[in-house]
Amino acid sequence: MAAEDDDYFAKSFFEHVDKSVSQYVSELGEAVAIPSVSADLPRHLHDIIEMMEWTKDYISRLDGWVHLLPNPQGKDDHGHDLPPILLAEFKAAKNPDKKKTVCCYAHLDVQPAAKEDGWDSDPFVLTERDEKLFGRGSTDDKGPALSWLWVIEAHRKLNVDLPVNVKLIYEGMEESGSTGMFEAIQMLSKDGEFLSDADFFCISDSYWLGAQKPCLTYGLKGLAYFSVSVQCCGQDLHxxxxxxxxxxxxxxxxxxxxxxxxxxxxxxxxxxxxxxxxxxxxxxxxxxxxxxxxxxxxxxxxxxxxxxxxxxxxxxxxxxxxxxxxxxxxxxxxxx
CATH class of the missing domain: 3.30.70.360 (Alpha-Beta Plaits)
Known part of the structure; x- marks a missing residue:
């Protein structure tokens, strides 16, 4: 019966997704409308916090545990307050201690955007054009971040238990260097802390190979970043x-x-x-x-x-x- 149950759930799941498209588009539009630009903290810190609170409320409505962790660095190099880091958890109803735990990472901040940058529509208004959705953060990374919540919601509405325990760690500074995340991960990985029982990690900030087939990324090349300074004189010269x-x-x-x-x-x-x-x-x-x-x-x-x-x-x-x-x-x- 297990295989038959899986087939039935898969069919029901896809039917549920098809029926919920308008809901997903509407909620993504709400998220895109919040200009959570991390590159300009003095101006947009309250927007990033609003985006965090919006997501926290969504998780609470799904009966998940959620907490906004104060950013371990407190302030950036310019003395500006840093946004918190969102932690959430959804445990399987049956035998959660015997099930694996998947921790999903995403970010809720975005790059700056203005219509004069070359956008055909307001970047903070989700706009459908040529069967595509345009809006800052719609794919990087608010859409993927919301997708995990829609998966949880689908299990809830279809009365199907989660096959794994799900944890979420969402930040608000990824587009500006993930300030505070390194320290947070170190702290949260200690015995008994939030990340200590995670068996797998999934990064929700990837891409498809094209418009027809999804891509499951299972490895990253890594990154090394360097800067070079060159100076010829001790003052500006004409x-x-x-x-x-x-x-x-x-x-x-x-x-x-x-x-x-x-x-x-x-x-x-x-x-x-x-x-x-x-x-x-x-x-x-x-x-x-x-x-x-x-x-x-x-x-x-x-x-x-x-x-x-x-x-x-x-x-x-x-x-x-x-x-x-x-x-x-x-x-x-x-x-x-």
């Missing part, structure tokens, strides 16, 4: 008066940056591939059956280079470049 007489910081910086990577995407740093495992025949074959369209991907990310080409034109090379091999990106130059 290029019309001193140009040609000193080594200029911007010129030297651009030359330095160009020595790290070439125009084909090849990293020029010696030894960068020494610790990268070679591609096996078995791994190579895994890419053959992946549903991915390079042209659709190019359109999706709106490639605007002079050549109108990606660095790799075949599916396998492109996906390996994205997923398994090191990459190097230059993210900006700031003049002080």
């Amino acid at each position: 290029s019309g008066l001193t140009g040609g007489s000193v080594h200029e910081s911007m010129t030297d910086l651009v030359r330095l940056m160009s020595s790290l990577i070439d125009s084909s995407g090849q990293i020029l740093v010696p030894g960068i591939l020494d610790d990268v495992a070679p591609v096996t025949l078995e791994e190579d074959a895994l890419y053959d059956g992946i549903n991915f369209d390079c042209e659709a991907y190019k359109d999706e990310i709106n490639v605007s280079s002079v050549s109108n080409k990606l660095l790799h034109e075949d599916k396998k090379s492109l996906l390996m470049a994205i997923w398994r091999f090191p990459t190097l990106s230059l993210h900006g130059i700031e003049v002080r």
